[in-house]
């Protein structure tokens with residue numbers, strides 16, 4: 001059996017006036033996703049337990065068949081796994097966004113979608129000035145990641161840490177809000193607050209930022225620290241479920257989850273994690289990976305990014321590109337291998353109305369060998385809401401998708 005999973009990140013949404021009272025999934029022309037709905041079944045899955053924050057870290061673990069309540073320790077340790085950074089038992093990884101806060105408000109959690117090439121020297125400057133310092137009983141390390149998504153590692157000297165029990169705010173969920181209302185809370189407040197403050201003068205004087213300002217781009221005015229956690233313990237997917245997997249994603253977090261599950265990481269040139277990603281290349285590499293692996297997962301961040309920017313037209317366009325360049329080719333290739341199944345599902349909801357992630361079930365569609373059609377015609381939220389097939393908690397969907405119960 002061959003399995004393909006396509007994740008249009010954050011695609012689940014609400015009806016919008018701007019789209020004539022329809023959702024982006026209803027508005028977009030999605031012949032291949034609709035064909036999956038017609039050949040198979042549309043249902044819904046709740047990937048985010050109430051006690052956790054709706055985001056790709058928690059929701060992707062669920063979607064891949066793991067209970068986040070049992071295995072989730074934080075977002076940053078998942079990303080460090082993708083970056084090949086080892087965490088010891090006392091160490092914490094902390095997400096270190098480069099952000100644009102010119103007036104005390106979170107104007108851009110991506111610092112104008114700063115490139116990796118521009119972000120890396122900024123993070124290196126932070127490491128040069130602050131790295132190696134002992135703070136809160138641990139030693140500080142800054143690591144450049146992808147674009148605005150970088151990592152701070154706190155190497156603990158003992159098991160106790162001020163970062164345990166500290167609450168931090170994801171910056172993508174506070175667009176244009178006053179950051180003073182959302183600073184870290186709890187025992188690590190001082191440590192993280194000091195680092196965020198210390199980043200400001202270092203970044204302000206940096207030539208990369210000066211050039212960005214001169215070019216009319218948003219500079220990275222500071223780091224925003226959040227998503228901290230220790231290294232999680234996760235049973236390999238092949239041991240838990242059987243199939244040997246591969247993952248295609250431009251986002252460190254999602255790749256990191258795949259790597260932690262023991263999936264092979266396929267890097268695609270031109271995959272950016274943004275609206276301009278090379279959809280066709282992702283589709284090609286996905287089809288090719290089917291030859292070598294039992295399960296291939298292709299993740300596309302673009303619908304989520306479009307939602308955060310409040311761009312309904314771009315969200316619709318991203319969905320249509322995913323359908324044409326990724327779902328279509330996979331659907332055409334799968335039957336060549338005999339038995340097959342395909343799953344299309346976002347990890348979580350991201351609504352254009354709030355420009356933020358949201359709780360609640362997401363629609364999925366499954367087709368392939370042994371899946372009987374249910375008379376549904378389209379892959380969208382209303383079809384999923386009316387479906388008798390629902391998984392709550394969502395991590396039970398994977399076992400069903402794989403035909404293992």
Ligand SMILES: [Zn+2]
Nearest residue numbers: 010172304350
């Ligand atoms: Zn998002």
